[in-house]
Amino acid sequence: MSKFTTNWLASLFPDYQGVVLDPIQIDDVFTDSRQFTHFGLFIPIEGERFDGHEFLKDAIKHGAIATLWSKNKPVPRFVPTDFPLFFVEDTVEAMQKLATAYREKVKPKVIGITGSNGKTTTKDFVATVLNQKFKTWKTKGNFNNHIGLPLTILQMTPDTEVLILEMGMNHFGEIETLTKIAHPDIAMITNIGESHIEYLGSRAGIAQAKSEIVEGLKEDGLLLVDGDEPLLDSVAQQYKSYRIGTNPDNDYVIKNIQITNDDTTFEVEQKRFSIPVLGEHQAKNATFCIVTAKRLGLNVEQIESGLQQVELTGMRFEKIKTKEGTFLINDAYNASATSMKASINVIKEMDAERKILVLGDILELGEHSQAIHRSVADVIQPPIDTLYTYGEESKAIIEALNEKEEGRIKTLSFSSKEVLVKHLRSELNPNTIILFKGSRGMRLEEVINQLTK
Structure with missing residues (x-):
């Protein structure tokens, strides 16, 4: 389904080369040169470690029929003279301008x-x-x-x-x-x-x-x-x-x-x-x-x-049953103290004989990290049985919890996923729920994958 044409693009980006004023249909817009497409507009993005302009040949091979192009980049010799290039100062800003215009069009x-x-x-x-x-x-x-x-x-x-x-x-x-x-x-x-x-x-x-x-x-x-x-x-x-x-x-x-x-x-x-x-x-x-x-x-x-x-995007309170009959709650996409507390409160409401928390570090807290991690302990009390943490920062949750609960809840901290997995294997049995929650960088889903192999 055609989104727009090259002559419509020329009205937005009047500095161009190639056959543009003939209304060639654009059906897709893409930034990944490895992606197969059909009648696509390729937008090369410059990152810290890569430059999409270097992959125009791949983009054309995979279906690009036009491209936005930074003015300060030389046009490669392999580009056909009739291939539409729209010259812009900055390809990201140009993409934003194009998106605004397309949204107004639709x-x-x-x-x-x-x-x-x-x-x-x-x-x-x-x-x-x-x-x-x-x-x-x-x-x-x-x-x-x-x-x-x-x-x-x-x-x-x-x-x-x-x-x-x-x-x-x-x-x-x-x-x-x-x-x-x-x-x-x-x-x-x-x-x-x-x-x-x-x-x-x-x-x-x-x-x-x-x-x-x-x-x-x-x-x-x-x-x-x-x-x-x-x-x-x-x-x-x-x-x-x-x-x-x-x-x-x-x-x-x-x-x-x-x-x-x-x-x-x-x-x-x-x-x-x-x-x-x-x-x-x-x-x-x-x-x-x-x-x-x-x-x-x-x-x-x-x-x-x-x-x-409704089906939620992955790793958002996703329930997985192991062969032992344990429910693993994969809420490991990301975490803040607010979302961690909310998930813990849900676990407390659920029906199970044993309730275990596996909490990873909450990242990007800077100088607030200690206080914010300690605040998570405010909502951890029976019927939670056990708290395991993974990482350095989340140890503060255990410290605060032990001060508050005085040993009523079992706690252990891990710095190795392999050791954590080994420990959790002994916890897998029916009528047990285990919550996994941590920041994206902690990748707690790797623990879940090991437990469900």
């Missing part, structure tokens, strides 16, 4: 989602539910930065009706860049945690950075925020907004949350909903979705049907 409703935790899960909820009525396109995986977001836009099909974009960041100014490309009709801030506090200084700094999402919000746009977070009160008061949470003063109040081993049920506006994922935090993520769906005209039956069908 004109989908845009939903932008940011937050310290829960943005990927909320994206999955929103995409699945809105797909009951609309042709939707969403961020794949974690394509949520200054390259991934414009690429997501450029890969959507021209018949897309709703575009759901996740926005991540490490530093001030990054969300502002993304939201101005996305220009959302509905913007969400799912919560404020401690992620990237090393760069942003404080939770207030994190809230300020997340709140940049309103910089691109349409004039008649709607902002949805975690209403249980006081740090978001200020931005909520400045825009048309709904506050969502469990506190009774919210616009949408989540009540009567119940968690089983299979689902979470909760009440919003006198209506009970069920979701096949676990946790009070998941009820909040789902409510962001419910409010959005109602705003876009879905009825209750469509919303309920979509919520039941």
Whole structure:
């Protein structure tokens, strides 16, 4: 399905060579020269260790019929004289400009989602539910930065009706860049945690950075925020907004949350909903979705049907049963203290005779690391039986827990995954649940893979 043509590209990038003004159709946009495509526009990206311009020959071999090209790079001799090259100052900035223009061309409703935790899960909820009525396109995986977001836009099909974009960041100014490309009709801030506090200084700094999402919000746009977070009160008061949470003063109040081993049920506006994922935090993520769906005209039956069908992106509270009958909970995609506490609270609600935590380091906390790790111990108490940690920083959780629980919970710290795996093998039996949670860099899924071989 054609996205645009070379002569449309020439209107955006008027410095070019090759046969451009004949309307050659572009069906795909890609940055990876190894990817096989059909009538593709190749966008070479320059990184610290690579330069996509060096791989144009591979891109052409794999289906590129045009490319953006940095003005300061010589054109290779093998490029045919009729091959369209659009010369730009910076290929990433050009890709962002192209994504903005293509989004305006397709004109989908845009939903932008940011937050310290829960943005990927909320994206999955929103995409699945809105797909009951609309042709939707969403961020794949974690394509949520200054390259991934414009690429997501450029890969959507021209018949897309709703575009759901996740926005991540490490530093001030990054969300502002993304939201101005996305220009959302509905913007969400799912919560404020401690992620990237090393760069942003404080939770207030994190809230300020997340709140940049309103910089691109349409004039008649709607902002949805975690209403249980006081740090978001200020931005909520400045825009048309709904506050969502469990506190009774919210616009949408989540009540009567119940968690089983299979689902979470909760009440919003006198209506009970069920979701096949676990946790009070998941009820909040789902409510962001419910409010959005109602705003876009879905009825209750469509919303309920979509919520039941949701499949979360991998390693987000993923339940795996071993041959010994043990449930391993793979929540190892990433971690902050907030998300770690939420996952631990879910484990406490689940039905099992033994409950074991395997917690890895939370990274990028800088000078706050010791205090934030110690805070995780606040929610660890029976029915949790055992806490194992992996890494240096997470030892602080054990220190705080031993001070608080005085030995009621067994604790051990590991610096070797091999030793941890060996120890966990002896714990595998029916009626045991083991939670794995840690920052992406800790790669706790490698432990899970060994236990499930």
